[in-house]
Amino acid sequence: MKYLIVGPSWVGDMVMAQSLFIAIKQQQPDAVIDVLAPAWSGPILQRMPEVRRGIDMPLGHGELQLRTRRKIGQSLKAEGYDQAIVLPNSLKSALIPFWASIPVRTGWRGELRYGLLNDIRVLDKAQRPLMVDRFVALAYPKGAQTSDPLPKPALKVSANSVESVLRRHELHTGRPVLGLCPGAEFGPSKQWPARYYGEVAASMINAGWQVWLFGSEKDRTITNEVIGYLPGPQQAHCFNLAGKTSLAEAVDLLSVPSAVVSNDSGLMHIAAALSRPLVALYGSTTAAHTPPMSDNSQTLWLGLECSPCFKRECPLEHQNCMKKLNPDRVLAALSPQLDAASVIAKGHCTE
Template sequence: MDPILLVGFPAVGDFVRCHSAIRILAERFPDRPIDVVTAPGNVAFARFMPHIRKAWALKRQPMELGLAERRNLAGELRKENYGSAYLMTSTIKAALIPFMAGIPERIGYPQELQFGLVNRLPTGWLRHLWAFGPRKTRLYEEVCSIVTLGAKPMANVDWPAPQMIIPAAELDDWRSRAGVEADKPALTIFTGDMESPRSWPVERFISIAKDYSDQGWAVWIVGGPREHNTANRIRAGVPQAVDFTTTPLIDVMYQLGASALFLGVNGGMSHAAAALNIPCVLIFGSNLSYLHAPVNEHVRLLEPPISTPSWIKDTLGVSEERVREALAGALEEARHPQSA
């Protein structure tokens, strides 16, 4: 049957959340291959997502239309004879790709009034579009609604959570290359950009890292250039911690997959860890976890107390004590899931 193209988001966390939509499509159309279009950095993530046959890279150009690059990509896509395209990101720039590729069925919400570029709209699209506003509908719900054409999940049945799987042999190979002890548990920390209100005070990360290091755990700090300075500060307080913020993106997946426990803030690494089924404790600002957090069941979410004014977006109200309790609980649940 004709393959399906899914045009995803460029940001890591948003792209990972699109896997819920892919799982729905794979169940509905088991005989149709599914490919995705996303940012170049996400191609490394796509290979660990079940049901994705191929990932096409499209460079992100926030201030430009990027017509030439889209035309070139459309030429390659045309050769694949896609029958349907599902547009996760409801923009004109995204809708141009399947239109230029000649894909006959182009499904999505016309958030930028791209009628014609999008030629099949989910049921109740006008009401749903109005509900979006400034992302009032969760992205998880939005992408699932697109691929189900506006249908709601049946009673007592939830849409699937994102899922990522790393082959055991690849993890073993990475451990060998990185000199990682397979029998030593690792606490992986994702601090995010310390200049962002999404993050958590570095002194608290250091305190948690020291606790686990003193208990014989490995402590790994993951991320990219934005997290590198913070990694240096954590290592200054906990010299045994390992800074993985300068490694290739593909290695970050192995670092997450080899973790026993994950502590992070709102960001792409946290969504990837959750999709990999790692026990997670994630810290969010006030009233933000419902909209932005992963929906995987094994994720524990911490926000400032409800007495904190809703307009305070930082994470200062989340105490070290609550984080320690949540980490211990997540680990206990992972070890004894039936008793949790």
């Protein structure tokens, strides 16, 4: 079987889509899987051994451009795909597989996609609250039971690539590394306060660790703010990588930390897929829908009456779902990693 997967448009969703690819391979080890997705997703797909290749989707999120979609679909006809699985729920996402004349076109019922999809599934959200379960279900015939437990995303990085990017950014591993991911592409409602990240960073540096701050160029404001909360001598052990790394480099570097603290974000899902010990912070969203899919992660969520609201900004303008989640709880969640790294850290603490 030869599959074309129409991939999602968010980093975290793309990571979770690997569970679908694994499920396909579990049933059909010789299956060929290509993924049509935005160009930025290339470094993630390249670290998924189940994927033969990523096909760049030149259109941005929300762009219709029927002529371009038809041209892409017609160009893919020669590949002879047996089945397409369309992960987004939009009508436009189903057009390319239709124009590629792929005989079986599978997806959840969405925006009037009858005809474009000929294997339409009706989603029971109560039965499948997890997004990753919704992805995996599409690997099976309609009505079939899915695998239990669900396959977990597992990105693969090479030791040579990691060493190369460490040298490129002049990073060392003499101290155990705490990775912090204080940004959130979705909006500020997902962001734990920078001051709290600063308190956690200060405590861990004082215990002999170093801190690497991850994020995009958009996150440099908050990562700079985190550093600003550190006493001067401690700042020498905090490295701001936001906006300085490509996504490929960020993935490789996220394989290094002995622990990661992150908002509900794409980087959180990458850290989980790299099996890093992870503390994931939820406020306006909930792990009941998009949890980190790893065995060594903890999720912290207060479950206030007003959450989850799933809004980009707090509609009540207080953001208590994050502000009342104090740093002591995060440090307590990190204590097993502190104990495990104590031998490494001993002798490196200069404060």
